[in-house]
Amino acid sequence: MSHIDLDTLYRQVIMDHYKHPRNRGTFDDEPLTVEMNNPTCGDRIFLQFKLDGDVLEDLKFTGEGCSISLASASMMTQAVKGKTIKEALHLSELFSKMMLGEEVDFEEFGLDDIEALQGVSNFPPRIRCATLAWKAMEKVDQ
Amino acid sequence: MDVQAIREQFPILNQEVNGHPLVYLDSSATSQKPIQVIEAVDSYYRLHNSNVHRGVHTLGSRATDLYEGAREKVKNFINAKTSTEIIFNRGTTTALNIVAQSYGLANVSEGDEIVITPMEHHSNIIPWQQVAKVKGATLKYIPLQEDGTISLDDVRNIVTTNTKIVAVAHVSNVLGSINPVKEIATIAHENGAVIVVDGAQSAPHVNVDVQDLNCDFYAFSGHKMCAPTGIGVLYGKQELLEKMEPVEFGGEMIDFVEKYDSTWKELPWKFEGGTPIIAGAVGLGAAIDFLTDIGMDNIHAYEEKLAAYALDRLGAIDDLTIYGPKERAALVTFNLDDVHPHDVSTVLDTEGIAIRAGHHCAQVLMKWLNASATARASMYIYNTEEDIDRLVDGLLKTKEYFGNVSY
Numbered sequence: 001m002s003h004i005d006l007d008t009l010y011r012q013v014i015m016d017h018y019k020h021p022r023n024r025g026t027f028d029d030e031p032l033t034v035e036m037n038n039p040t041c042g043d044r045i046f047l048q049f050k051l052d053g054d055v056l057e058d059l060k061f062t063g064e065g066c067s068i069s070l071a072s073a074s075m076m077t078q079a080v081k082g083k084t085i086k087e088a089l090h091l092s093e094l095f096s097k098m099m100l101g102e103e104v105d106f107e108e109f110g111l112d113d114i115e116a117l118q119g120v121s122n123f124p125p126r127i128r129c130a131t132l133a134w135k136a137m138e139k140v141d142q
Numbered sequence: 143m144d145v146q147a148i149r150e151q152f153p154i155l156n157q158e159v160n161g162h163p164l165v166y167l168d169s170s171a172t173s174q175k176p177i178q179v180i181e182a183v184d185s186y187y188r189l190h191n192s193n194v195h196r197g198v199h200t201l202g203s204r205a206t207d208l209y210e211g212a213r214e215k216v217k218n219f220i221n222a223k224t225s226t227e228i229i230f231n232r233g234t235t236t237a238l239n240i241v242a243q244s245y246g247l248a249n250v251s252e253g254d255e256i257v258i259t260p261m262e263h264h265s266n267i268i269p270w271q272q273v274a275k276v277k278g279a280t281l282k283y284i285p286l287q288e289d290g291t292i293s294l295d296d297v298r299n300i301v302t303t304n305t306k307i308v309a310v311a312h313v314s315n316v317l318g319s320i321n322p323v324k325e326i327a328t329i330a331h332e333n334g335a336v337i338v339v340d341g342a343q344s345a346p347h348v349n350v351d352v353q354d355l356n357c358d359f360y361a362f363s364g365h366k367m368c369a370p371t372g373i374g375v376l377y378g379k380q381e382l383l384e385k386m387e388p389v390e391f392g393g394e395m396i397d398f399v400e401k402y403d404s405t406w407k408e409l410p411w412k413f414e415g416g417t418p419i420i421a422g423a424v425g426l427g428a429a430i431d432f433l434t435d436i437g438m439d440n441i442h443a444y445e446e447k448l449a450a451y452a453l454d455r456l457g458a459i460d461d462l463t464i465y466g467p468k469e470r471a472a473l474v475t476f477n478l479d480d481v482h483p484h485d486v487s488t489v490l491d492t493e494g495i496a497i498r499a500g501h502h503c504a505q506v507l508m509k510w511l512n513a514s515a516t517a518r519a520s521m522y523i524y525n526t527e528e529d530i531d532r533l534v535d536g537l538l539k540t541k542e543y544f545g546n547v548s549y
Contacts, residue, residue: 006543010543040500042501042508065514066484067482125488
């Protein structure tokens with residue numbers, strides 16, 4: 001492997017989300033909060049939701065993690081904002097398939113940036129970094 | 143010590159990973175295995191495999207001799223008084239749990255204290271949390287000095303006559319600090335407590351003499367010292383083990399079984415319920431032969447030199463934080479500013495360099511370090527200064543790759 005392969009993992013758009021995460025922070029009031037850890041590595045995410053019926057009206061995240069997990073969290077919040085819970089869960093399923101290297105229709109995400117995470121599927125130890133935020137989001141249904 | 147000759151005994155090292163010769167710097171997680179160990183396990187299964195302590199056929203007695211022979215080797219390796227003090231089990235975690243579940247539950251009462259340190263591996267924290275919870279006892283921590291070492295004055299302050307158990311790592315798997323377990327044992331004994339030593343990171347690297355340390359229990363894993371996974375040892379002083387109840391009941395560990403009551407075999411077998419880890423013990427015996435041929439003192443001296451070299455070279459990298467004291471075992475835990483250890487590890491992996499990234503099963507210590515995760519390069523007899531040079535080059539590349547990434 002070389003830097004060319006590394007570049008498939010650390011695409012510019014990922015580093016951009018890592019440097020400038022979208023929807024990072026907390027709401028002033030106390031909305032629904034879920035927490036999820038990756039116990040094998042210590043990555044940790046807190047997600048806050050503002051729900052309007054079954055629509056994810058707004059969400060924010062905080063947490064600690066590597067570039068992949070934080071960039072993925074940033075993108076996830078953008079992708080599911082304004083979606084219904086059912087739609088969001090569908091996107092999470094789609095994302096998991098993408099991590100397994102399956103062909104998926106990226107347009108469904110409505111966010112081109114997510115395609116950049118496809119390279120993670122070539123780095124199996126890092127897949128759990130990318131799916132952490134999505135798995136946390138799935139808890140909104142519980 | 144001829145490191146090149148030692149390296150040649152480890153077939154796994156002779157490979158390329160991601161287009162580069164492998165540099166394995168994750169031996170604190172698990173060590174690699176020399177050909178002597180691989181062949182010992184292989185020939186056990188090819189020639190001698192049978193169950194032990196039962197049956198009267200030839201293979202049965204060969205397997206029993208090999209299994210009990212391995213126990214004798216362990217006894218000599220840590221200088222126990224007798225081989226009845228050597229209990230085989232799955233590893234350090236299991237060994238510590240036996241002490242907690244058997245000795246702990248029987249000897250700790252409400253209001254008593256169990257004393258540990260913040261640098262313990264989870265396997266030397268949670269078993270004691272559980273005992274404290276069940277018995278209504280207090281779990282107390284010996285504070286750490288700024289550099290991650292333990293002061294004996296603190297030990298004297300924390301350990302009281304209410305303390306029943308002091309459990310401490312011989313060598314920290316994160317800081318590399320070497321704890322004064324012999325002196326801690328004295329303080330524990332003066333207060334009427336027993337001392338339990340987690341030897342997972344010391345048995346592979348230093349000459350351990352349990353009688354000289356005067357520890358009551360000493361636990362370690364085979365897989366960190368060139369043996370296969372799945373075999374470990376609990377050493378305990380005979381007089382303590384004799385009074386303890388087994389924690390697993392069933393085959394192998396019984397003397398007589400009647401309808402409503404049973405009696406146990408004598409030591410050490412009363413703690414070895416079920417068919418034991420025979421091939422693992424044989425592998426551990428071969429690993430001990432391999433290590434003692436090199437000489438534990440030679441290993442320690444070599445690793446001290448290697449650790450000093452690593453500290454020196456890594457310490458010269460800008461924006462790199464090293465955790466733990468100067469005097470240390472052969473491991474260096476560190477973080478590069480603004481690059482998450484996962485990302486460090488992934489970049490190094492593309493250069494063929496294997497390190498550990500994460501919390502190292504020491505979340506209490508991570509909090510103390512104020513780090514959610516760290517990177518760790520841990521060394522063993524087969525590592526060289528060239529390996530450290532490759533690590534340093536890889537870290538410089540990582541820095542360059544991530545540039546000024548921060549947020």
